[in-house]
Amino acid sequence: MDSLSLGILSAIWLGILTSISPCPLATNIAAISYIGKRVGTPRMVLLSGLLYMLGRMLAYLVLGIIMVAGILSIPDLSYYLQNHINQFLGPVLILVGIFLLELIPLRLPGFGLSENMQNRVAGYGVWGAGLLGIIFALSFCPVSAALFFGSLVPLSIKHGSRFLLPSLYGIGTALPVILFAFVVAMGTRYLGAIFNKLTQFEKWARRITGVIFILVGIYYTLIYVFGIPL
Numbered sequence: 001m002d003s004l005s006l007g008i009l010s011a012i013w014l015g016i017l018t019s020i021s022p023c024p025l026a027t028n029i030a031a032i033s034y035i036g037k038r039v040g041t042p043r044m045v046l047l048s049g050l051l052y053m054l055g056r057m058l059a060y061l062v063l064g065i066i067m068v069a070g071i072l073s074i075p076d077l078s079y080y081l082q083n084h085i086n087q088f089l090g091p092v093l094i095l096v097g098i099f100l101l102e103l104i105p106l107r108l109p110g111f112g113l114s115e116n117m118q119n120r121v122a123g124y125g126v127w128g129a130g131l132l133g134i135i136f137a138l139s140f141c142p143v144s145a146a147l148f149f150g151s152l153v154p155l156s157i158k159h160g161s162r163f164l165l166p167s168l169y170g171i172g173t174a175l176p177v178i179l180f181a182f183v184v185a186m187g188t189r190y191l192g193a194i195f196n197k198l199t200q201f202e203k204w205a206r207r208i209t210g211v212i213f214i215l216v217g218i219y220y221t222l223i224y225v226f227g228i229p230l
Contacts, residue, residue: 007155011165014147014155015060015172017209020202023141024173028052029180029195031132042185048129049181055133056177057170060148063138064166068156085158090220093213096150100143100210137173143206151213 018024031052071077081088098104140148148169156165176198183194222228 004159007159007161007165008168010155011152011168012172013209014151015169016175017172017202017205018144018147018169019056019173019176020198021141021143021147021206022199022202024136024144025176025195025198025202027136027139028177029184031129031136045185046181049177049184051127051130052133052181053174053177055130055135056137057133057167057174059134059137060170060173061163061166064148064152064156064169065162067153068166069162071157072160072162081157085154086220086224089154089158090217090222090225092150092154093217093220095217096146097210097213097217099146099150100206100213 019028071081152165152169156162159165179194
């Protein structure tokens with residue numbers, strides 16, 4: 001598998017892992033349930049889930065494009081990073097892996113949807129789901145911040161990808177949302193069970209990903225920082 005193909009799979013996986021992390025997972029279900037109670041029919045619930053998904057995708061895509069394109073548009077900085085990114089990638093992956101394993105706590109300001117905002121979103125009906133998707137995507141939790149800023153952005157810079165990898169990351173974050181919307185549309189009887197299963201899966205997926213990040217980070221650090229051939 002070539003480097004770009006691995007980058008593509010990594011971007012999708014990072015998006016999925018972001019979406020099923022505890023904070024985004026809870027907000028995803030809460031948002032779709034909140035909208036679903038106000039739009040009535042299962043068909044409209046599915047539509048609200050789709051719009052919520054598109055809102056999240058759009059937010060991550062635009063933010064990723066702005067950051068990556070902004071960095072790559074500075075010629076000297078772009079040339080330097082694309083030729084030395086591996087030297088930075090090793091320590092960054094180790095740090096992100098440590099955060100994923102929760103060996104060092106990463107605290108960010110909490111985010112909640114005010115009553116005024118809830119009423120405003122409710123007034124938009126099904127279209128409010130798209131707005132919620134954008135809002136919740138930009139309200140980074142510790143794990144999602146580490147995955148996006150610490151993994152996706154350096155990965156996109158490494159491959160010079162302004163659009164492809166941020167787009168695939170956005171798609172990855174949206175995949176579990178479709179499942180939530182389908183469950184809510186069919187009835188919430190199985191929602192608790194699916195939530196518990198995804199929580200358990202996320203815990204092990206995050207730990208395995210964290211270990212892999214640390215091992216790959218050590219490998220990159222030994223080769224590109226200390227010049228030790230392996």
